[in-house]
Amino acid sequence: MSFATLKLSPLILNAIDDLGYSKPTAIQSKAIPVVLSGKDIIAAAQTGTGKTASFVLPLLQQINTRYKETNQKLRGKRVRALILVPTRELAVQVETSIADYGKYLSIRSMAMYGGVDIDAQKQRLIWGVDIVVATPGRLLDMIHQRALHFDELDMLVLDEADRMLDMGFIDDINKIIERLPEQRQNLLFSATMSEAVRGLAKRTIHKPVEITTDADKANKPKIQQWLVTVDKTDKSALLSHLIKELTWQQALIFIETKHGAAKLVSQLEKRGIAAESIHSGRTQDIRERILSDFKSGDIKFLVATGIAARGLDIGDLSRVVNYDLPSKVDDYIHRIGRTGRAGAEGEAVSLVSKDNFRELCAIESRLGHIIERKEVTEFPVKKAVPISVLNFQPKNAPSKGNTGKGSESKREQAKYSKPNNRGANQGRKSHVRQTDEPKYKSPWPVKL
Structure with missing residues (x-):
């Protein structure tokens, strides 16, 4: 599959080609067609899988199409799409991706976060911005100061939703969502799908398409x-x-x-x-x-x-x-x-x-x-780190060559739990070498 098969515009394809990308990743090939169809999605994708492009590319396509169809122009303080992210660094990174993928489009974006001059960000909004990438705290400050309006907003993206909840942004997110138009497209991306994330999705997203790439080993x-x-x-x-x-x-x-x-x-x-x-x-x-x-x-x-x-x-x-x-x-x-x-x-x-x-x-x-x-031979360990119990089978799950009494497993664990005192090697040339692998791998998860 190529990016052209995803029905992206020639201007966006040119930008992708400039960046040296030849074919979409698993999350991109699955998410982009769904987003372009206008449906809500919940997507689980690990970091490093090209997740950002999976919502930025169709988002740019939809905004560009609407401008062509309606012959509209930028209106100051009126935002078309809002992307919520947990950190300043991620806000900058996502906004940079928008600028790279949309380099041939007349679409404006900005990253909005705390720790910098708020007046400069207000001025950017007055000039007109289509896409805002924001951290929840600074966005709420802007809302309270009536610096931007959401009456023309078409799309909400919650990126790294699990991280935002871990950082305690749930109340801020709820306050922001209350101010958005009910008729909008919602996209939620998260590396993990905890109960808290699913609870947020249930309150925010309507009949979503669920996408996951966890089982796609080729893209790990x-x-x-x-x-x-x-x-x-x-x-x-x-x-x-x-x-x-x-x-x-x-x-x-x-x-x-x-x-x-x-x-x-x-x-x-x-x-x-x-x-x-x-x-x-x-x-x-x-x-x-x-x-x-x-x-x-x-x-x-x-x-x-x-x-x-x-x-x-x-x-x-x-x-x-x-x-x-x-x-x-x-x-x-x-x-x-x-x-x-x-x-x-x-x-x-x-x-x-x-x-x-x-x-x-x-x-x-x-x-x-x-x-x-x-x-590392020059750093003998006085307080040994045992091998994880993931490697040792329980007594009632004997493996090949095991008597079922767990005696050999215990001997192995004791062997690898001994302190690694190698004082005699201090005069030798330092080197890093691999230790022996333990023999058993248990199917049972560790309970903590």
């Missing part, structure tokens, strides 16, 4: 995942060691707190590794500048808190590092989704200490397999 990102077990106090030293020994040229490094991000940047710089950080404590202008420098390659190593986990589209990002494992499994999925995008290969490396074992079990249970473990 090509990400090599591996981890190194390490004592918590050695994490920053190990990270520096990996960067130097494996000659990493670039990495997006995820950490849990903004204080930890600043500390890690300082530790890396003391070891001769230049790095920067983005987190909620930095102004929007600084965050945008740092992200721009990271995308261009001027910054090689970027330490980021959760604000960067979604919405960032960094071309050819070869590697992400989980310095801290996230407390939520979905966050792990979205973090590693920053690499291996658009069919490219990527690498996801995690530094795991013993106090991360609970999070590791949950992640491996979701993945359905054990993450490959490697060891």
Whole structure:
């Protein structure tokens, strides 16, 4: 299938061709025809699958068609389409995609978010904007100040709906929806379909077409995942060691707190590794500048808190590092989704200490397999990280070569739970090598 078969206009196809895209991804081929038909949709799609284009392309097509049919012109403060997103970074990214795909169309868009001058955004609305990509908080501020009107709005898009609910935007979203025309097309995109997301969909969307690409293995990102077990106090030293020994040229490094991000940047710089950080404590202008420098390659190593986990589209990002494992499994999925995008290969490396074992079990249970473990001989582990119980069969589920009493399974778990003390190797040349894989894989999920 090609983009031309999706009945997109020649001007949009020219823009797609300029970007170097030859054929649609699974979510695009499924969603675009439904959106063009005018139906509401609920779509479940993982990050890195081309989700943004699946609603931006038909949205541009519909607005352009209506302008041709009615011979209308832009009217200040009257918005045709509204796209709600959870973060500033995602707002900027989506609006950039609109500009790229609509470069040959006379359609105007803007990203609306907090942390920047609100008067400048008001002026943009006065000049006339067809599509607004907004975070809920700043949009409500604009609504209360009567800076924009929705009486001509035709389409609402809820992008990364699960993330917006996780961030506590449900009340803001409901207040916004109450002000929209009842007759509109609704599109909801979410990486996960929790009960909260389905509840939002039930209140917002009418007789939707449900689309999912989770089972489409051919379109899954090509990400090599591996981890190194390490004592918590050695994490920053190990990270520096990996960067130097494996000659990493670039990495997006995820950490849990903004204080930890600043500390890690300082530790890396003391070891001769230049790095920067983005987190909620930095102004929007600084965050945008740092992200721009990271995308261009001027910054090689970027330490980021959760604000960067979604919405960032960094071309050819070869590697992400989980310095801290996230407390939520979905966050792990979205973090590693920053690499291996658009069919490219990527690498996801995690530094795991013993106090991360609970999070590791949950992640491996979701993945359905054990993450490959490697060891660094210069960093012997004093507090060993056990192998996830996902790998060990229960007593009542014997496998080939197992007596059914679980004795061999226990011996295997004990073997891999021993501390990895390799003091005798400290004088040898440092290297990273893969540890042995455990023998058993249980069909039973981990219960936490």
